[in-house]
Amino acid sequence: MNASSLILLAAESGAAGQPALPLLAALTIFVLAIFVGLEIITKIPPTLHTPLMSGSNAISGITLVGALLAAGHENQTAVAVLGTLAVILATINVVGGFLVTNRMLEMFRRKRPHE
Amino acid sequence: MDQTTIIALAYLVAAVLFILGLKGLTHPRTAVRGNLLGALGMLVAVLATLIHHDVVGYTLIIVGLVIGGLIGAVVAVKIEMTAMPELVALFNGFGGGASVFVAGAELTRRRAYDTMAGAGWGAPVFDDSMIAAFLAGLIGAVTFWGSLLAFCKLREFQKFKKPWLFPGMQSLNVGLAVLCAALLAASLMSPAPAMMFWTLVVIASVLGWFLVNPIGGADMPVVIALLNSYSGLAACATGFVLSNSVLIIAGSLVGASGLILTNIMCKAMNRSLGNVLFGVLAPGEADATADEVYGGRVKATSAEEVAMLYDNARRAVIVPGYGMAVAQAQHAVRDLGDLLESRGVEVEYAVHPVAGRMPGHMNVLLAEAEGPYEKLKEMDAINPSFAQTDVVLVIGANDVVNPFARDPRSAIGGMPILDVDKARTVVVVKRSLSPGFAGIPNPLFAADNCLMFFADGKKAMLDLIAALKEA
Numbered sequence: 065m066n067a068s069s070l071i072l073l074a075a076e077s078g079a080a081g082q083p084a085l086p087l088l089a090a091l092t093i094f095v096l097a098i099f100v101g102l103e104i105i106t107k108i109p110p111t112l113h114t115p116l117m118s119g120s121n122a123i124s125g126i127t128l129v130g131a132l133l134a135a136g137h138e139n140q141t142a143v144a145v146l147g148t149l150a151v152i153l154a155t156i157n158v159v160g161g162f163l164v165t166n167r168m169l170e171m172f173r174r175k176r177p178h179e
Numbered sequence: 180m181d182q183t184t185i186i187a188l189a190y191l192v193a194a195v196l197f198i199l200g201l202k203g204l205t206h207p208r209t210a211v212r213g214n215l216l217g218a219l220g221m222l223v224a225v226l227a228t229l230i231h232h233d234v235v236g237y238t239l240i241i242v243g244l245v246i247g248g249l250i251g252a253v254v255a256v257k258i259e260m261t262a263m264p265e266l267v268a269l270f271n272g273f274g275g276g277a278s279v280f281v282a283g284a285e286l287t288r289r290r291a292y293d294t295m296a297g298a299g300w301g302a303p304v305f306d307d308s309m310i311a312a313f314l315a316g317l318i319g320a321v322t323f324w325g326s327l328l329a330f331c332k333l334r335e336f337q338k339f340k341k342p343w344l345f346p347g348m349q350s351l352n353v354g355l356a357v358l359c360a361a362l363l364a365a366s367l368m369s370p371a372p373a374m375m376f377w378t379l380v381v382i383a384s385v386l387g388w389f390l391v392n393p394i395g396g397a398d399m400p401v402v403i404a405l406l407n408s409y410s411g412l413a414a415c416a417t418g419f420v421l422s423n424s425v426l427i428i429a430g431s432l433v434g435a436s437g438l439i440l441t442n443i444m445c446k447a448m449n450r451s452l453g454n455v456l457f458g459v460l461a462p463g464e465a466d467a468t469a470d471e472v473y474g475g476r477v478k479a480t481s482a483e484e485v486a487m488l489y490d491n492a493r494r495a496v497i498v499p500g501y502g503m504a505v506a507q508a509q510h511a512v513r514d515l516g517d518l519l520e521s522r523g524v525e526v527e528y529a530v531h532p533v534a535g536r537m538p539g540h541m542n543v544l545l546a547e548a549e550g551p552y553e554k555l556k557e558m559d560a561i562n563p564s565f566a567q568t569d570v571v572l573v574i575g576a577n578d579v580v581n582p583f584a585r586d587p588r589s590a591i592g593g594m595p596i597l598d599v600d601k602a603r604t605v606v607v608v609k610r611s612l613s614p615g616f617a618g619i620p621n622p623l624f625a626a627d628n629c630l631m632f633f634a635d636g637k638k639a640m641l642d643l644i645a646a647l648k649e650a
Contacts, residue, residue: 085422085423085424087308087419090418090419090422090424090427093424093427093428094415094419094427094431097194097427097428097431097432097435098431098434098435100198100432100435101201101431101432101433101434101435101436102435102438102439104198104201104202104205104432105201105432105435105436105439106439107205108201108204108205109205109206109207110443110530110532110538110539110542110557111207111539111542111546111552111555112204112205112207112210112539112542113440113443113537113538113539113542114263114267114537114538114539114540114542114543115204115210115214115539115543116201116204116436116440116538116539117267117403117404117407117436117437117440117537117538117539118263118266118267118270119200119201119204119213119214119217120201120407120411120432120433120436120437121267121270121271121274121407121410121433122217122218122221122270123197123200123201123217123220123221123411123429123432123433124271124274124407124410124411124413124414124429124430124433125221125273125274125277125414126197126221126224126414126425126426126429126430127274127277127278127281127413127414127417127426128221128224128225128277129224129225129228129423129425129426130278130281130285130417130418130420130421130423130426131243131277131280131281131284132225132228132229132234132240133228133231133233133234133421134280134281134284134285134288135239135240135243136229136231136233136234136235136236136237136239136240137233137234137235137284137288138235138236138238138239139235139236140287140288140291142284142287143284143287143288143291144236144239144284145239146280146281146283146284146287147239147243147280147281147284148239148240148242148243149243149280150243150276150277150278150280150281150284151239151240151243151244151247151277152243152246152247152250153247153273153274153276153277153280154247154273154274154277155243155244155246155247155248155251156247156248156250156251156254156270156273157251157270157273157274157277158221158247158251159247159248159251159252159255160250160251160252160254160255160266160270161251161255161270162214162217162218162221163251163252163255163256164254164255164258164263164266165214166211166214166215166218167255167256168260168263168543168546168547169207169210169211169214170211171260171543171546171547171549172207172210172546172552173207173208173210173211
């Protein structure tokens, strides 16, 4: 293997072939997103705190994106198996989370017959 | 546009949809749409990922999505509303577990590249995300096992009802935490840490279990909120491993949300997070024994007597607690409220922030029973009005109405409470005089203006409704 193909390999594997995101940029996004989260979530009324938990929980199932990349990596069995386990767990989280949140929120919206 | 640009833009759209979705949750009217926006964001992110050139086969993906989707959908449709705390705990855990597997898979994948490239050649390039992978493993494993135990406790499996206490438990936890920190530090130096990663995951699993082990009962809201935050932070760490912006954004939103809820819960108990996690609730010097407090001063009442009280009442407040959830009495409580209103009594519901086993637990149950959310009042809003209230009905709540909290020397000293004892009459529906989670007696039960209605919550409501209709 010559040097340039090694570098290519390294670069490709470095970030799962994703658009490269330098550590500092990632940190910037992280800190800003925390602030956005704090700003929005302090405005959510206590009545909706349980749906907030189940809904935000469904959003944390975003790990599914990473899980899909791993599970689709079928030329390496170990990676794909770990990925599939992750896909199962994350999908339960996503599908179950959004559905149950919807079920709860529909109850909050429901109008009573005599009103 | 090339493929990576399309994916990056789709992730941006997904992140915006998540933020708009959470924003929708700020009002019950827009909340359903908000949740749908969040789900749409997830769909966009997933579809974009599927066109990624790293995805070479779809068999396992489809298998995983179908299995996970089916389990998730069935559970979400079948679960009773009273079981919401344990469901959220379980889902938190799955999020954490998924992050562990994703970080593990990514390490395995890169290790293969290392081997191909020759030892020491490819390694340095990956180092700054190594620590993120280890963090994802650590937080994810703590979240998974901690949540699993929280689930078992909330489901009230006999085996997990009492914490497993043994001398030196705290030192063991400290030891485990130090080991985890050491492995995190080591991840910066070693070029091929797959074994180290899985070692860390095992240690973190034990740690997660032991951290939640001593916590129970009324402290569960704090634990669930904290684990909620962890599941977000684990996803966030995975985002750093994969250099993936949408994971970082969504993960930190959830992390922030969990932290805020944790903070609100701690404040509502006037305890620090450290105290909730590691402290022991022991009776304070001001807390008298049950005999001293109750000694012959407790008055029992009946449905008929309470019905008569309501006949002369103009304003009534209902205070629900965990006992209402246990007795599945939320529909009966709503029926009682409706009946009183139809007779011209002004009815409101007072909800303490830590009533129940998770933030907002009582609100969801009353919403299930189609109670009007405008009538659910928060503690600070309703406290001044208790002095003008004729009848307060406390159903299945104890510590949150305990006047001992006003004495700083009590175990619950300083905890904000609902001032129900200021009302003209307080009726407490409870099966016995047994203490609440704090383990101290409640002088309210022996107060001159307090009547004890000893019964199961649901049966008490039904009897009361019958008595009101007869009178």
